[in-house]
Amino acid sequence: MIKHVxxxxxxxxxxxxxxxxxxxxxxxxxxxxxxHEAIIAKGSRKTIEPAIDALKTSGLPxxxxxxxxxxxxxxWQRKADKRFFTAEKQEDGSYxxxxxxxxxxxxxxxxxxxxxxxxxxxxxxLIGAALVQFQLMDPDxxxxxxxxxxxxxxxxxxxxxxxxxxIDGETDxxxxxxxxxxxRLLTIRFGASEAERVAAIESFAGDLSVGARAALNPIxxxxxxxxxxxxxxxxxxxxxxxxxxxxxxxxxxxxxxxxLAPAAPTREEIRAALAENITEGRVAGVPVARLDTDEARAxxxxxxxxASCPRSSPRPTRPKRxxxxxxxxxxxxxxxPSRGPPRKPSPASTQGSE
Amino acid sequence: MMKxxxxxxxxxxxxxxxxxxxxxxxxxxxxxxxLSGTMAISETTLKDTILMLVDDQNAKGGLLGCxxxxxxxxxxxxxxxxxxxxRELLTVHDVDVIFGNWTSVSRKSVLPVIEExxxxxFYPVQYExxxxxxxxxxxxxxxxxxxxxxxxYFLDELGVEKFALLGTDYVYPRTTNKILEQYLKDxxxxxxxxxxxxxxxGHSDWSKIVADVVALGEDGKKxxxxxxxxxxxxxxxYKELAAAGVSADDIPVVAFSVGEEELSGLDTTNLVGHLAAxxxxxxxxxxxxxxxxxxxxxxxxxxxxxxxxxxxHYIGFNMWVNAVTDAGTTDVDAVRMAMxxxxxxxxxxxxxxxxxxxxLTKPVLIGEIQEDGQFDIISQTEEVPGDAWTDFLPxxxxxxxxxxxLGCGMYNTETETCVQLKSNY
Numbered sequence: 047m048i049k050h051v052x053x054x055x056x057x058x059x060x061x062x063x064x065x066x067x068x069x070x071x072x073x074x075x076x077x078x079x080x081x082h083e084a085i086i087a088k089g090s091r092k093t094i095e096p097a098i099d100a101l102k103t104s105g106l107p108x109x110x111x112x113x114x115x116x117x118x119x120x121x122w123q124r125k126a127d128k129r130f131f132t133a134e135k136q137e138d139g140s141y142x143x144x145x146x147x148x149x150x151x152x153x154x155x156x157x158x159x160x161x162x163x164x165x166x167x168x169x170x171x172l173i174g175a176a177l178v179q180f181q182l183m184d185p186d187x188x189x190x191x192x193x194x195x196x197x198x199x200x201x202x203x204x205x206x207x208x209x210x211x212x213i214d215g216e217t218d219x220x221x222x223x224x225x226x227x228x229x230r231l232l233t234i235r236f237g238a239s240e241a242e243r244v245a246a247i248e249s250f251a252g253d254l255s256v257g258a259r260a261a262l263n264p265i266x267x268x269x270x271x272x273x274x275x276x277x278x279x280x281x282x283x284x285x286x287x288x289x290x291x292x293x294x295x296x297x298x299x300x301x302x303x304x305x306l307a308p309a310a311p312t313r314e315e316i317r318a319a320l321a322e323n324i325t326e327g328r329v330a331g332v333p334v335a336r337l338d339t340d341e342a343r344a345x346x347x348x349x350x351x352x353a354s355c356p357r358s359s360p361r362p363t364r365p366k367r368x369x370x371x372x373x374x375x376x377x378x379x380x381x382x383p384s385r386g387p388p389r390k391p392s393p394a395s396t397q398g399s400e
Numbered sequence: 401m402m403k404x405x406x407x408x409x410x411x412x413x414x415x416x417x418x419x420x421x422x423x424x425x426x427x428x429x430x431x432x433x434x435l436s437g438t439m440a441i442s443e444t445t446l447k448d449t450i451l452m453l454v455d456d457q458n459a460k461g462g463l464l465g466c467x468x469x470x471x472x473x474x475x476x477x478x479x480x481x482x483x484x485x486x487r488e489l490l491t492v493h494d495v496d497v498i499f500g501n502w503t504s505v506s507r508k509s510v511l512p513v514i515e516e517x518x519x520x521x522f523y524p525v526q527y528e529x530x531x532x533x534x535x536x537x538x539x540x541x542x543x544x545x546x547x548x549x550x551x552x553y554f555l556d557e558l559g560v561e562k563f564a565l566l567g568t569d570y571v572y573p574r575t576t577n578k579i580l581e582q583y584l585k586d587x588x589x590x591x592x593x594x595x596x597x598x599x600x601x602g603h604s605d606w607s608k609i610v611a612d613v614v615a616l617g618e619d620g621k622k623x624x625x626x627x628x629x630x631x632x633x634x635x636x637x638y639k640e641l642a643a644a645g646v647s648a649d650d651i652p653v654v655a656f657s658v659g660e661e662e663l664s665g666l667d668t669t670n671l672v673g674h675l676a677a678x679x680x681x682x683x684x685x686x687x688x689x690x691x692x693x694x695x696x697x698x699x700x701x702x703x704x705x706x707x708x709x710x711x712x713h714y715i716g717f718n719m720w721v722n723a724v725t726d727a728g729t730t731d732v733d734a735v736r737m738a739m740x741x742x743x744x745x746x747x748x749x750x751x752x753x754x755x756x757x758x759x760l761t762k763p764v765l766i767g768e769i770q771e772d773g774q775f776d777i778i779s780q781t782e783e784v785p786g787d788a789w790t791d792f793l794p795x796x797x798x799x800x801x802x803x804x805x806l807g808c809g810m811y812n813t814e815t816e817t818c819v820q821l822k823s824n825y
Contacts, residue, residue: 089778091557119776157685166778167649167673167768168557199649260620267619 075101075108075147076129083128086116087161091168102176108147110180115146117173121163124155133160175200182212187221194224198257203236231261272300316343423466427730429454430471430489432500432510432521437477438602438631442709443502445661446524447472449710450499452699453717463724471495475506477601477631482506483513490517496730497522497720499713503630504528504572511536511823520732522720524712526656526678528575532788532801532809533823535732537739537758539716540709541679542786547576548583549764550654550677551626553779555587558652560624562593564613566637569598573628576656580626583792593621603633606640613651614644625653634658638671648673648768659707663773671769679762680711681775684748692747705773715752715760718744740804750783756804759786 079086082097101109115121115132122133122141131143131152141160143152165173174196181193197205209229216222233246247265250258268282270292287297301307311319320329320343327334337343431450433443454470462468471493475482482501489495490513498514499522501507507523514521514535521533526541554560563584567573581594595616597609616623629637634655641653654675660682663671682693682705692714693706723738724730742754752760761783767775788809789799799819801809808818 091559164776164778166553166557166766167652167675168559171649195649256614256618259618263619 073100073104073106075104075106075112078104078106079112079130079146080128083123083130086121086130086163087123087128089163089165089169091166091172094165094169094172098172098176102179110177112146113173113177113180116163116165117170117177119162119164121146123161123163125159125161130163133162171196171200175202175205178205179208182208182225183215187218190216190218190221191224194221194228197228197232201232201235206232206236227257231257234261234265270300272297272304272306274306313340313343316340423462426467426469427463427724428469428471428493428495430473430486430493430495430498430500432473432475432482432485432489432498433502434477434506435472435474438633439477439502439506441632441665442630442657442661443477445704445707446499446502446709446713448700449696449713450717452696453714456695457717457721463721464728464730479503479505479509482509486510486513486519486521487517490514490519496520496732497735499524499717501525502709503570504575505570507536508571508823515822518732520720520735522713522716524709524716526708528572528579529788529790530575530793530796531823532757532803534736534803534809534821537716537719537754538786538788539712539719539760541762541764542759542788543576543579543790544787545679545762545764545784546656546677547580547626548792549781549784550656550675550766551580551583553675553677553766554624554626554652554654557779558624559622560652561589561621562595562616562619562623563589564595564597564616564623564625565628566597566599566609566613566625567628568603568630568633569600570630572630573598576628577626579790579792586792599629599633601631601633603629604636606637607644610637610640610644610646614646617651623651625651627653627655628657629655630657634662635666638666638674641674642667642670648675654766659709660705660773660775661707663769664703664705666773668769668773669771672771674769675766676769676775677764677766678708678775679765680706680708680746680748681765681767681777682706683767683774683777684765686747686749688745689747711747712760714747715744719752719754736803746783748780752783753785755785757786757788757801757809758803759788761785 078097078100082100085093086097088094098113101113112121120132121130122143123130124143130146132146132149133141133143133155136142136154140154140156142154144150145152174192178193178196181189181196184190184193197209206229209225209232213222213225213229216225230246230249234243234250237243237246247262250262253259270285271277283291285292285297288294298307298310302309320337323329324334329337429450431447433447433450434440435444435447451470451472454468457463457468471489473485473489475485486498486500489498497520501510501521501523502525504527507521507527508531510521511533513519515533519535521536522539523536524539526546527538529542529544554563563580565573565577565580567577577596581596584594585591595613597612599609613623613625627634627637634657638658648671652673652675654677656677658676659678682689689706692711696706696710697704719739719742720735722744723735723742727734727738729735739754740756743751746752746763748763748765750763752762754760763783764779764781765777766779767777770776788801789796791797798812798814800806800811800813802811803809806818808821810819811817812819
């Protein structure tokens with residue numbers, strides 16, 4: 047109990063320090079739990095976020111204790127009214143229930159009438175990340191270490207401010223060093239200005255630890271995009287379709303994946319389209335017998351329309367139909383000469399886009 | 401033939417109300433599990449399970465009025481020896497049914513014998529699928545009842561982006577990993593984020609491999625391990641994980657062949673939070689399971705644990721007993737027909753149903769290892785019907801197994817022909 051009182055005080059301090067103006071609302075732990083009852087009971091990482099956020103930003107002093115109980119699989123739900131309790135097994139196999147916030151006794155129930163809330167490791171990680179703000183200045187060094195580990199596992203932008211606020215007051219030199227390293231790592235990802243991020247990156251020069259590499263490597267990762275409009279951000283290179291780095295086929299596939307060009311018809315689709323349009327043994331004047339190879343069936347590049355749009359759709363395969371209407375629109379739609387400007391973000395752009 | 405005639409007449413005699421003592425021949429139950437070698441860690445328990453079930457059945461008055469007799473042989477984790485021992489069981493001991501095997505390579509070794517002699521094998525372990533023998537009932541999980549749901553859990557719940565598929569070098573891990581690789585690629589995981597490694601049976605030097613897995617995290621992606629490591633190699637693997645300080649929160653490991661029995665020899669304090677996917681855990685909270693665990697402990701000792709393949713044998717054995725009772729004979733073909741549609745309650749709740757493809761419906765459970773070596777069940781699905789041929793490999797997606805109506809275990813639904821009746825793999 048003493049411990050709880052202590053942590054509550056710290057929690058209040060931390061809340062004041064680090065919480066973004068939580069709106070004054072009459073929400074209580076109970077109403078928050080009730081509101082998010084379904085997703086808490088389901089316990090899936092994919093859907094749980096709103097419940098954790100609501101507790102984290104509630105500004106309620108009991109929020110930390112509830113999050114910790116939840117994380118430790120100590121919450122139970124009464125099936126009948128969906129309310130949450132902490133529970134204690136009794137001699138006869140039934141469970142004594144307690145109010146999760148006040149600790150007041152709230153009757154007892156048979157095991158069958160209860161469901162233990164067991165957050166999986168993914169959900170527990172998210173709860174841990176939410177608890178960080180409460181735990182970074184906890185008097186118990188073990189908890190402070192736990193908070194740092196939680197940050198390492200699920201870092202988020204809000205941790206940076208909390209971490210910076212928790213360095214000066216740190217008395218344990220080992221934990222302080224850990225906090226400083228983490229602050230550098232988080233700055234690489236979440237730092238506000240480019241200079242700040244570059245400085246953080248440089249501070250890791252020569253560091254071979256997996257943690258440092260895990261922070262630095264994503265910065266160097268590039269991806270290719272095609273865009274019809276000028277691209278913002280950190281451009282590593284601009285590629286021209288048909289070059290060694292970007293063969294036409296790949297360039298066209300990129301256009302298709304970005305929704306900038308219609309997908310090239312497959313061999314089967316070309317065959318089917320041709321077969322549909324056979325009239326008197328010919329397709330658009332060409333005898334069927336001459337259309338007996340994929341090459342012969344492939345769309346001819348001789349179309350004058352291509353001139354208006356040189357190299358824009360590098361793949362000569364276009365939907366070939368005997369009626370040209372749909373076809374015209376598709377030739378118009380491809381964007382201006384496509385660059386697949388692979389984004390090779392230097393630190394600055396990753397920051398912006400993450 | 402002689403054997404079957406005998407069995408039939410015996411059965412008839414028994415039906416006619418002959419007393420147990422007048423049974424000319426007891427009904428023989430073959431037990432084909434390794435009691436020595438690398439797989440003894442897993443398989444010895446299954447031998448004991450069948451002995452317990454046989455004794456229970458005898459205490460209930462036997463079967464068709466006859467006593468059951470267990471015939472135990474030791475194939476010693478030696479795959480070709482499995483075939484020899486199966487032949488011995490069927491020709492020398494004239495057993496009516498065999499419960500056996502753990503590794504798929506041993507099952508593959510037994511298949512030709514059991515098909516040639518028209519035996520009946522109950523195979524109790526999760527496996528790779530891609531097989532359907534007329535003479536085998538697969539009471540363990542097919543990939544869609546274990547490997548695929550576990551992979552989904554990694555992707556959806558743990559947010560794993562990079563996969564290390566570690567396995568022992570034989571048919572089960574290789575086939576399972578082939579399915580999983582395709583499945584992960586279909587889910588958008590790039591090929592370079594899938595790391596596959598095979599080690600021999602009994603492998604003990606894990607330091608390099610574990611270090612490689614840790615280093616996978618250097619690009620900032622969340623790494624997870626899917627382990628199809630079998631037998632006592634697991635001890636070294638988990639020890640190395642603990643020694644390397646790999647916490648389940650950093651790099652979770654989900655194992656498909658590690659259960660309570662395998663963990664009982666390990667100090668699990670450093671393994672807390674790692675996962676296993678099975679269709680049964682001892683910690684399942686039902687009355688049936690409580691009774692089963694209590695009976696097992698009373699027989700074998702307080703410190704003994706139960707596990708998934710034991711439940712598979714429990715379900716398989718009871719279904720076989722019921723099918724023999726329904727058929728009124730132990731004749732393999734008659735019992736086989738009586739097996740289809742057999743229902744028996746799972747120990748974890750719900751009901752197992754024997755499908756025409758010789759697989760069961762099973763719930764999928766995911767458990768986290770706890771300090772006491774037990775699993776905390778954090779996810780349990782409804783019963784999922786087992787699928788002999790996976791839907792995730794194009795060459796298997798068109799295949800279907802239906803021994804009841806189509807009379808074929810490898811039926812191509814596109815060409816509507818039976819590809820083969822006997823196993824030739």
